[in-house]
Amino acid sequence: MMKTATELKGRLVRLRPKRAEDAALDYQWHRDPELSALHAKEPLKLSWEDFQREFKIAYGSKTDSHLHFSIDNERGEYIGECACHRIDRQNSEGEIGISINRADLRRRGYGSDAMKTLINHLFNEVKLDRLTLKTLSANAPAQACFKRLGFVPTGYQEKGSYRFLTMELERKNWVSA
Numbered sequence: 086m087m088k089t090a091t092e093l094k095g096r097l098v099r100l101r102p103k104r105a106e107d108a109a110l111d112y113q114w115h116r117d118p119e120l121s122a123l124h125a126k127e128p129l130k131l132s133w134e135d136f137q138r139e140f141k142i143a144y145g146s147k148t149d150s151h152l153h154f155s156i157d158n159e160r161g162e163y164i165g166e167c168a169c170h171r172i173d174r175q176n177s178e179g180e181i182g183i184s185i186n187r188a189d190l191r192r193r194g195y196g197s198d199a200m201k202t203l204i205n206h207l208f209n210e211v212k213l214d215r216l217t218l219k220t221l222s223a224n225a226p227a228q229a230c231f232k233r234l235g236f237v238p239t240g241y242q243e244k245g246s247y248r249f250l251t252m253e254l255e256r257k258n259w260v261s262a
Contacts, residue, residue, distance in 0.1 A: 095202035
């Protein structure tokens with residue numbers, strides 16, 4: 086049903102295609118004010134029925150411009166998601182993002198492992214040459230993780246009252262773990 090059939094295995098995580106049963110936790114997480122603030126968004130106000138329709142549209146069809154993955158921990162628990170958006174095959178680049186949605190599992194290595202696994206796939210299988218991302222300028226833990234992975238700051242973007250740090254990683258600078 087979901088956009089990618091690829092399943093990727095990291096040291097601590099498994100990246101798998103989004104499944105219909107992920108919708109219930111996604112709905113709960115997107116309505117959480119703390120998690121929404123980490124993504125510079127307002128908590129979701131859609132009804133469950135409307136959310137389910139949008140979920141099916143977002144993850145129910147194939148596209149070459151996006152890859153979405155659910156993140157499962159070593160116990161098989163769905164703990165977050167990561168993706169590569171705006172894949173531009175002509176320029177061999179894309180924008181990545183991640184969210185460890187379970188607060189009790191942040192800063193335990195799951196995000197780093199998921200990102201390493203995703204980056205390896207994007208550089209070695211999808212054959213992208215450049216990845217970009219943006220994170221809230223106040224999100225020091227995420228920035229530290231991205232820097233450890235080799236991302237370098239490239240500037241800032243303003244969107245409404247939010248300020249984002251933009252970062253990039255080129256394949257030639259990637260040392261896969």
